Amino acid sequence: MWIENFSDRSYRSILKWGDKKTFHHPSAHLMEFIKETFGLSEEDITKPHLPGLSDVSIKAKPQIKEADLKQITKIVGRDNVDTSDYERARHAVSYTYRDIVDLRKGHIPYPPDAVVYPRHEKDVIEIVNYCNLKEIPITPFAGRSSVTFGVVPRKKGISLDFTRHMNKVLEIDEVNFTVRAQPGIFGPRFEEILNGYKNDRIKTGFTCGHYPQSFEYSCVGGWVMTRGAGSHSTGYGKIEDMVLAMRVVTPKGIVATRPFPAAAIGPDIDEILLGSEGAFGILTEVTLKLWPYHPENRKMFSHFFKTWEDGVLAMREIMQGDFGHPHMLRISDPEETDVAMKVQGMEGTAIDTGLRLLGYKPNKRVLLIGAVEGDRDFSRLVTKKANKIARKHGGLPLGAIAVKGYMKRRYADPYMREDLMDIGIITDTLETSCTWGNIMHVWESVRSVIKARPRTVCMVHASHAYQNGANLYFIFLSTMVKGKEEEDYTKFHHKIVDAIVKSGGSLSHHHGIGKLFTPWFADHIGPMAFGILKAIKNHVDPNYILNPGGTLGLDVKKK
C-alpha cells in the first residue's frame, strides 16, 4: 500500500525525507488509530493523494544573465555549476510543510537560477563579492532540513551548496578539545570522524553531543546558523553553547572570531552571527567544543506520572537540583503518551491494566524519559537523584526500556511523513520555549487552538529542559482539505503561531525563524531589537543579496 518506487527525477524523490531507499511506514497499530481518528475511507488509504510521482520540470527559465553565470562558472569551474531542472528544484525547497505540498503538486515557485558548489572559502569570497557587485541573491544550502523555508531562494539567484566540497573536518585539537569543521558536513559523517579519533590519551574518541532529529540529513552549518538543538542539549548544550569561533563571509569582508574559552572584549560577535540564518553572511568554518565519547556509560531512566502537572514538576525539580543535569530529558503530555501507547500496541495489555489499577489513567498519565552520559559515576549519580525526585512526585519507574524505544525511533519517525501525506493527513510541528512559570499556560493556550480544529491530534512534549524553563514541541495531525491544501493549512498554522506568541512563548526554541515566521518576528523581539538587527544587516549586506526574501524579516514589511 505504500509507495516505494518512484523515479530518481521525480518530485517524490525530492519530497521524500532521508535516504531514497529507506522507509519507515506506519505500523498496523498506527494505521488503525489513524483510520479511526480521522475517519478515513478505503479510497483515502488506497489512492495516494498528490503523490508527486511525475518527473521534475521547471517552466521558468533562469533569470540570471549569461555573462554573470559565465563569471561565476569561471570562479568555481564548470563542474560546480548546475542549472538542470532537477537540481534547481531540489534547491528550491526546504522541508517546510508547504514546500512538500508544493512538490506534490509539481509546483516550484522559487527555483534558483543556478546551483553553485564552492570548493573552498576563496570561492565563497569571490562569489559573494561578484554577486554583491551585480546584486545577485545568494541563498546558502546544506542539509535542506529546514522547516522554516530557510534555504528557499525566494528572490532566486544562486543556491550555494556546501555539501559537495566544503564538507570536511579540518582539524581535531585534542589539547583544546575542539574541532574545526566546514558547514557542509552531515551529522553522521561528522560524528563518525569524532568518535573514531582515538589514541593513547583520547582512548574513547570524541563527540560533539549535537543530535537533532534531523541528524542524518542536516549539516553543521545549518545547526550553527539557525541555533539548533540536539536531543541531548540538556547536557551538552544547544549549538550556541558549543560554538567557540566562526568564519563568516559578508559583502563587507570576513568576520573571523577566535576560540577564546571566554572573554570580556565587548559584545559577543559569535552570538550575533549565530541565528543570523545566512542573512548577515555565509559560514565557511566553525570551531566547536568536544566532549569525551562514552556511550558505554549511558544510564537511562523513565517514569510514568499520574498527571501532566506532576511530571512537569518533577522535570523542573530535576533541572533545578545542583547535582549536574541529565543529557536528555523529555516528557510527553497525556495525549502524546496515550497515542504512543496505542501505536506501540500497549493499550489493553497487562502493562496498561496494571498502570490503570495503580492510578496512572489514560488521558491523564504522562511519560518522562531521561538519559545521562559522561563519566560512569556521574551518570549513576544524576540518574539516582533524578529517580528520587521523580518518585517524590508519584513517578512509577520503568527503567531504560521506554528510553531505548525513543532512541531507536528518533531519527526514523520523520520518514512516516510522506506516507501520512499520501493518505491525506497533515503532519507538522511547531515549537517554543517558555519559563517554568508559564509552561502550563502556553501548553493549554496553544493546545486549545490546535484541538479546536475537528479531528485533530495534538501531541506535545518538552524535550529540552533548563533551570529556568523548557521548550514545548507540538506535533499535530489533521486531515487535509483536498483542493485547498495550502490555504487551509496556512490559516490553521497562523492561528497556532499567534497562540504561541500571545501566550508568551518564544517564536522558536530550535527551528529558527527562516522565512516562515517573518510576519511575527519584528513584533516578537520588539522594534528596538529589530532595529539593531536591521542596522547590522544594512552594514554587512547593504545590497540585501544574502538569503533575501524574508529571512528574519529583514527585507520585508511587517505583518
Next chain:
Amino acid sequence: MWIENFSDRSYRSILKWGDKKTFHHPSAHLMEFIKETFGLSEEDITKPHLPGLSDVSIKAKPQIKEADLKQITKIVGRDNVDTSDYERARHAVSYTYRDIVDLRKGHIPYPPDAVVYPRHEKDVIEIVNYCNLKEIPITPFAGRSSVTFGVVPRKKGISLDFTRHMNKVLEIDEVNFTVRAQPGIFGPRFEEILNGYKNDRIKTGFTCGHYPQSFEYSCVGGWVMTRGAGSHSTGYGKIEDMVLAMRVVTPKGIVATRPFPAAAIGPDIDEILLGSEGAFGILTEVTLKLWPYHPENRKMFSHFFKTWEDGVLAMREIMQGDFGHPHMLRISDPEETDVAMKVQGMEGTAIDTGLRLLGYKPNKRVLLIGAVEGDRDFSRLVTKKANKIARKHGGLPLGAIAVKGYMKRRYADPYMREDLMDIGIITDTLETSCTWGNIMHVWESVRSVIKARPRTVCMVHASHAYQNGANLYFIFLSTMVKGKEEEDYTKFHHKIVDAIVKSGGSLSHHHGIGKLFTPWFADHIGPMAFGILKAIKNHVDPNYILNPGGTLGLDVKKK
C-alpha cells in the same frame, strides 16, 4: 606606619579601596619581602609617597548650561543632583592604576559636570532623551570598581549614579529560579537578600553564584555590562551565562529582552548588550539565574605540583573530564606560589622543608586550589575525581587548608594597594584568556616582558578554567619612578598589553575594555567585527552621548 586617619573630604578617601574604616595592612612577612625585593630605604617606608591627604577641590567649573542642569533637576528632583566638588571628584575616577595616581596628585582631569541619581527607569528615559537632544554626555556609575576607566566621564557631562535609588531586588521568582534586580545593588546586599529567601520549598535560600574579588564594592549593573566573572565562575558561569533578560535605555528607545530559557529567534540581543559597557545603552533592570544556596556542602581540595606544567595539565584534565566541574579552580604559578609561602611565613618551616625533600622545590612548585558546591553527593564526586587526576600528575594533597586561606583573603587583599602605593610600589594587574594549547606561550611571553623591568615581582594565576582553555591573571609589583609615576607606568603597561595581544591571548577575560584598552580593541577583534559594533552604536546612539571618550574605541581614532 600606615595611614588610617584622613579627612572624609580628602582625595585619600576616594582612592581608598572599600570601607573607609577597614584596613588590611601588609603583614610583617610581606614587608620584609618587599623591603628586600625592592631595596626600599627607611624613608621610603616612613614617608608616604603622594598620600593624597588634602581635601578635594576642583578648579574647573561645570561646563553644563544652567538651563540644562535646571531641566535635569526638574526630572529627578533637587536632592538627586549633586555638583559639589567632592562628589564630582568621586564620580570622575575608577580604580584604574592611573586614576589612583591622579587622585594622589590631587589631579582630577575628567570631572563630570553633575552627578545625577535617577529614582527609576522613567527618570533614566527622560534623562537620556533630554541629554540626547542637547548632546550632553552620560556616563553610567555604580560600584566604581572598574580598572579600565569604565566610569570615567572623559567627555564630562553627567555621571548617572544608580547606587542611591536603583539598588533593589525587584522580584525573586522561586518557580523559575530567577531574580530581577536593578543595576545599583552591591554584591553583599544582593546575596544577603538571595540567601535569606527561604520557605517550605526553598529551604536553604538562593545564590546567584557571582563573587568577583570586587564583590563588596561592585554592583550588579557593572557585573553585567562589563562581562564580569566571579571566583566561582567555573561552576556557576560568567555573568553572561547567568543573564536571562535585560532592560536597556538608549536614545532610540528601550531594548527589552525576555527571559526565555533558550530560543532560536535570531541573534542573541542580550549578548549584544552584555559587554557594551554603557556605550549602547543604560541598564535599568536585569533578570539573572539563581541556584540553591548550599554553602554547607562545599568541599575543598588543594595540591602542590612539582612543576607549573604538571599543575596546568592536571587543571586541564579536571576541566576536560565529564563528571561535572568544580565551582572554583585556581592555580598559582611558581613565583606566586613562592611569594604566597613567603608572605604567609611558611618559608623555612617544617612544611617547606618537607615539600623540598619530596621534590616540590621553590621556583618550580605550584599550588592548585579548588572548591565544589551544590548537592553534597555532587561536591563529593567532583572532589574525588579532581583529586584522582591531581595525584596522577604528581599532586601532593593538602586538603582544605590552602583553600580556606584564599577564601578568607580574597576580598581583603585589594585593601593593601593604598599602603603599597604609599611606599612607592606599583601594584596592578592584567588578565587574559587563552586556549589550553596556547597557555604556556602566553604565560611565558607576557611574564618575560614584566620580568624584564628591574626589581619586578610577577605573580600569575589561572583562576577561571574551561573545557577549552583558561584565563591568566598577572599581578605585578614594581617601584614607581618618582616624579614620572604616570609616564613610566603607562609605557610599562602598554608593553605588557602588547605582549598579551601578540601572544594570542584575549584583550580581557573579565575586566572588560573600558577606555583603557581602546588603542588595541579594534585591531584585536578585527575590522569587520568592529564595524558591526560601530553600526550598532551609530544606530542606537547617533549623537554619541553614551559613555563617550573611548569606550570600546567606538568614538576615537585607532592607535
